Amino acid sequence: MIIGSPFDGQGGILVHASRPPPGDGSLHFDADERWVVGAVPGLVNGTNPHIVSHYSFFPDKSRRPDSELHLTYEFPTGNHREAVKAMSQAFQKWSSVTKFKFHYTRNYENAKLKIGFYRRDHEDRSPFDSPGGVLAHAFGLGNGRLHFDEDERCVVVAVPGAFGIRKVGLREIGHVLGLGHSTVEAPIMRPYVPDGATKDLDEDDIQGIKILYDLMRIYCGIGP
Known part of the structure; x- marks a missing residue:
């Protein structure tokens, strides 16, 4: 060329x-x-x-600036405190393949990422439907909200008939960082998560986040 x-x-x-x-x-x-x-x-x-590859980005390929490589997270008071450990494990997975560091804080109002469990219309213009529908949603880069549907049966570790908070959270964190849905079944970023699923980050998920944040670049030069 x-x-x-x-x-x-x-x-x-x-x-x-x-x-x-x-x-x-x-x-x-x-x-x-x-x-x-x-x-x-x-x-x-x-x-x-x-x-x-099968990963995708938001339409403008937007991503978090370098000033947001350290992100804090918290749940509202009394809102499923048992989920903190599961989400901490999910954050650690993304931290292991990116430059991001996630820190749990007790200050909900100032947390960059606000996580909670809600039913139906919960005043974010994206109401949950009912059991068997949408499990969770996240609002992308400029918002920082990550919500689970409280009408679904969610547990810390996935079992048949229930959804694992860690696995669903793993996917929603991908959205918070700038990944869209994958077009195939293997990655965690696929559109649907079956109950009992125990998936982890797939190579496609890792490749997508590294491409988005320039972690795969190799600079080539010509010597004298």
Whole structure:
């Protein structure tokens, strides 16, 4: 590809180079693609130019600024305190694959992320429906609210007939950080979570969050 054409985002042009002399010898890789030294499944490589990923972002690919790498969270007073440990474990999972650090605070009003359990219309313009419907919802980057449907049977650890707070919370935290839904079943960011599900972060979830926050970039230069 000749220099002068901008890269087009993940899934398109992988690399471009300048013309031979009197060109300047530039060789540029698209930093929105996923690159490693050597080929592994799911990564761009020389013999298999592009393998499709299934994660998604919000329409404007928005993400949290570097000033929000440390996020506090809390529940309203008396609102399912037993869920604190489960959510702490979910936050730790995302922290292990990103630059984010999550801190539990006793100050609900000042917490960046406000988590709670609510029924039907709970004054956020997104009422829950009834048991068997929407399990939880989160409001993305500019809001910080993460709500569970109190009419659903939620437990700390998933069992048949009930939903695990940690697993559902794991997915909703992904939304809070900027991930949309995946188009396949394997990732935690899939649209639906069956009862009893004990899923963890999938490689697709991890790849998506690393791409969004530039944690997969490799900078390539030409030596003298």
